[in-house]
Amino acid sequence: MTSTPAHFRFWPPHLSRELRAPETNLVENLRVNAMRYPNKAAVVFFDAVLTYGELARQVDSMAAYLQSLGLAKGDRVLLLMQNSPQWVVAHFAILRANAVVVPVNPMNRAHELSHYICDAQAAFAVVSADLAGFLAKADFSLQPDEQLRHVVVAHIGEVLDATSDGFAAEVPTAWVPWLSDVIDPPQWAQAGHHSWAQAIHYEGLPQALTAGPSDLAVLPYTSGTTGLPKGCMHTHASVMHNAVASSYWGNSTAEVVSLIVVPMFHITGMVSGMHAAVFGGATMVVMPRWNRDLAGRMISKWRVTHWTNIPTMIMDLLASPNMSSYDLSSLKYIGGGGAAMPQAVAQRLFDEFGLRFAEGYGLTETAAPSHSNPPLATKQQCLGVPFIGVRSMVVDPETLLPLPQGEAGEIVINGPMVFQGYWRCPQATADAFVEIEGVRYFRSGDLGRMDEDGYYFMTDRLKRMINASGFKVWPAEVEALMFKHPSVAEACVIGVPDAYRGENVKVFVVLRAGHSVSEQDLLSWCHEEMAVYKAPRLLEFLDELPKSGSGKVMWRALQEQAKEDAKSGAAAT
Secondary structure, eight states: OOOOOGGGGGSOTTOOSSOOOOOSOTHHHHHHHHHHOTTSEEEEETTEEEEHHHHHHHHHHHHHHHHHTTOOTTOEEEEEOOSSHHHHHHHHHHHHTTOEEEEOOTTOOHHHHHHHHHHHTOOEEEEEHHHHHHHHHHHHTSOGGGSOSEEEEEOGGGGSOTTSHHHHHHSOGGGHHHHHOOOOOOOOSSOEEEEHHHHHTOOSOOOOOOOOTTSEEEOOEEOOTTSSOEEBOEEHHHHHHHHHHHHHHTTOOTTOEEEEOSOTTSHIIIIIIIIHHHHHTOEEEEOSSOOHHHHHHHHHHHTOOEEEEOHHHHHHHHTOTTGGGOOOTTOOEEEEOSSOOOHHHHHHHHHHHOOOEEEEEEEGGGTEEEEEOOTTSOOTTOOBEEOTTOEEEEEOTTTOOBOOTTOOEEEEEESTTSOOOBTTOHHHHHHHEEEETTEEEEEEEEEEEEOTTSOEEEEEESSOOEEETTEEEOHHHHHHHHTTSTTEEEEEEEEEEETTTEEEEEEEEEEOTTOOOOHHHHHHHHHHHSOTTTSOSEEEEOSSOOBOTTSOBOHHHHHHHHHHHHHHHHHHO
16 A cells, blocks of 8 residues: 655645646636636736736737748747746747747847757747847858748837836836837848737737647757757646646635746746736736846735745845835745745744745756645745655666655656657657656656655755756856857866855866967856856866866866865855
């Protein structure tokens, strides 16, 4: 007889342990709530409000417009912009057109973007005007048969009235040019240029909704040890499961007001944020970027009840000199992941506001959470318990045999939210899964242990990965980009401890013979050529990199030395 898992003693009393999610296209969640709540706020953006009825209408118009341009079922569409009402509209419009969303980090630059266009075999893109130049540069670098055919360009600020009192009161001064200036469109290699207004005011009707639960819905990319980002194939069913599960876990209703500042291109912001909110008919208060005082004002003004975030955001908000002027009394649920919440900060949240920070754990491959802390039974600096419908265990990474309670090993995961595999990477897909006692588990690559209550704790990583403020940075990818600089002969990227960000990216560089470049110039080049979270903040020149007898770079030795140096520095202060 199978024993009852220990963590069920702490299970939220209002929840079943399994979940039957709707067997429909994700767009149906929007359609249903547009009928139920046509005049209810779906998206709040500064002082602009988009109702569920308006959202559904714009989605249908844009879907029809994209189809009129030739977008067909299963086609991949790049979506490149910051959090905004347009991001939400475009995402659902692509799904409504029976196509596949390829959400792209807006911090990526041309070298990175060209890979997404080419690998996803995307002929369509929706992009914000401030990022269109980077996309055009990437597009020009490709062969004609790889280039984009149609691009819809939106100005993030076109949903706002820059002359209104609300705009002046809410928009941070530094963001005013970004949100109010009109940017001329770039020249495209061969793609047709289409304005946002053309798309959302199109008068035609979309074709029948034929994409079902088993069809591909989103293709978010995650990097790997090879250095090339890989697309994670998620169906409507896998995303639907975690959207519904996240909604139920947070005890969500149509009265919920959710602050969405975690980027929606990221699986957490997309699924636990946007899709969970739309499933429940909640209101989304959307921030395009992080700003602690804007967050404080938005929570206070819109009476935010739910906020999924990363711990650094909480730390930053609590450190604001204006903190005493913000009213957080409306918050009922607060949680997140990406990095461990410092115990002192978690305790302050509870002591001052009565809020228990519910940490969670998940990956792009698991459509956000695979583990989460029960809201009423949290443990600090803990991944939580297996999420609704999830089976998980700790196994020996070599033998793949289950390990006993308290012993560290690799966390493996099974559940309806697990992805189908890596896009066009059959070998990587095969390597990512293992069958144990007839059940197919995804290998997380993370090392952890399970305590006597069935809660999971992270102990280390099998994969060579850096966690910078919740963003995953894969050294091999950064190293590959470093080699594009004409003066770089060799590069080795490591993570170094940082009290605020968790880890910083550091690169050791060996210059080519006869070449010279300053540390600052090379760091500046990095920030121009790669996403800001990937770009090294620290750089050290070496005459040579340490190597093993077989010629492999001994990155772990550099990593351990950096950790020791950090400890020594902390002790000295």
